[in-house]
Amino acid sequence: MPLSPQTVAVLEMMPREEGNSYLLPSTKVPGQHLVNIEKPWRRVRKAAGVEDVRLHDLRRTVGSWLAQAGNCLPLIGRVLNHSNPSTTAIYARLGDDPARRALAEHGQLLTAIAGEWFPALSLTLPMPERIPATPMSEETAPSEC
DSSP states (O other), X not given: OOOOHHHHHHHHHSOOOTTOOOSSBOSSSTTOBOOOOHHHHHHHHHHHTOTTOOHHHHHHHHHHHHHHTTOOHHHHHHHTTOSSHHHXXXXXXXXXXXXXXXXXXXXXXXXXXXXXXXXXXXXXXXXXXXXXOOOOOTTTSOOOO
């Protein structure tokens, strides 16, 4: 699985235990790796002030943020190492804000068009700043995988 350059930099800064090739060495068995991360994860959450966050929440957040950034589901599925596309759809949760914004922009366009055809509507409907109707360019089109 590829790692971001930022992740690699953090991993390179982590202290190493001489003679142990593992990133998270065991504190009990020399030369072995940490098996259970529950206690260290608890300390991290407490220090960050987010004691109710699970590791799985971080994974779900990555999927959601990748989707909100416009990445396609097959790519998100690869990042999250999913074999089933329906599993990725669960992780790629979009908040209400993008949907609300899209509908508000669409409503503004419809209101402007309706106001041009039926001026009386402009007296009853809120007339926000008009959003120009422009064809989708290659830069604004959703990316394909």
